[in-house]
Amino acid sequence: MRYTDFTVHDILLLLQGAGVSVALFAATTAIGLMIGLTWAVLRYYRTPVLAPFFAAMAELLKNSPVLVQLFLVFFGLPVLLETDITPVQAAVITLSGNTAAFIYVIAVSAIESIGREQLETARVFGLSRWQILRKVVAPQAAAFGLGPLTGLLVNQLQVTSLISVIGVLDLTKVGAILNLRTLKPFIVWTVVGLLYYLMAKLIATTCARLETRLRAHSQWKGL
């Protein structure tokens, strides 16, 4: 016999799943941020071979479905390299790479948004390329990039739902299991959707608050 009621305990199960989603989202965002920014810095220094290679890589990751990337890593890589890979490892690799590609694009356009005359002025003052990046480019680019970054993060949180397909017990997977057990799709998927919605709103408000702070220094304060 199966237990078909949707109980308070199931909410706890869903929250557990949400915890897995959030943890993977946070980890892959952090890794993706580091990789994507590294690619952008390589481009800033116009590194030969590496810069065009990662630009092409970002293009490839941006223009193919995350689900296919996930399958390539989870089913394809182990066969090619003759190793084992767990669903969580596959999820971390894929989501980090995908996030990195989008971070790269945002970082590049943020860096390019800074006027040439500022860079020239800084060079005339004798700053090195690294000092220019640190003191002139980075602070402004960070404020500029935060808007698009917010949209990206909200989107990447939703993308984490795809890892349920390869068996990671995230919020969507727990939802799928409860859906089969309770046979109450309306309740289950509404609660799952609501949890994702709340998390997305939390990300959006946090980023908006951060953006106000980052932009504060560039605001005109009067003479």
Next chain:
Amino acid sequence: MTFDPTLLAPYLPDLAAGARLTALACALALAGGLALGVIVALLRASAAPLTRRLADIYVDIFRNVPFIVQLFFLFYGLPELGIELNAFSTGVLALSLAGGAFTSDVIRSGILAIDPGVIEAAQVSGLSRRVIYQKIVLPIALRTSVRPLGSVFVNLILTSSILSAITLNELTGAAKIVAADTFAPFEVYALLLVAYVTLTYLVSLTAGALHRRLNRERALGAN
């Protein structure tokens, strides 16, 4: 480590059939999403507070809940309501609903970008509201939105890969079967990645060409 793409040759017809299904689903969803997006954008730009609010809520929900959750909600939920749709129709419906939310955002910004002088001139000329929307607002808004609509369509194609999760054998679903048959998942999914990149590249090229064609006289500065 072996990599032998020739293994896939006998399965190319299967993959082509999958690609046709993907193209069909995306084309239908584009039409559905565009129609829905135009209606919702007009509602959001209208003066009636209630309909505007409802349209805003629709866009907010569909933008902040993962597509796979929306898909499962419809796939498992609709039969509960006595609406029996096959996987293909459910997929097209879900893609259209999600596409409509993104399309409405694009078209709304197209509407908001119209020079108010143009609309005032039309009002002064005694044109009715309906005629102003039909002959002036929508044509201009659609014409300037071709490129962003292209990227919405690219996203739609990438998102359509998720339809494989509801047993639909579109491109990704077909590839899953081929991967299981050939025991060559890396080759299959690498090819699939390239196929999607090519497909989306063609779409963005077409959107770019269409954009230039429709906005020719504006580019010349005739205005």
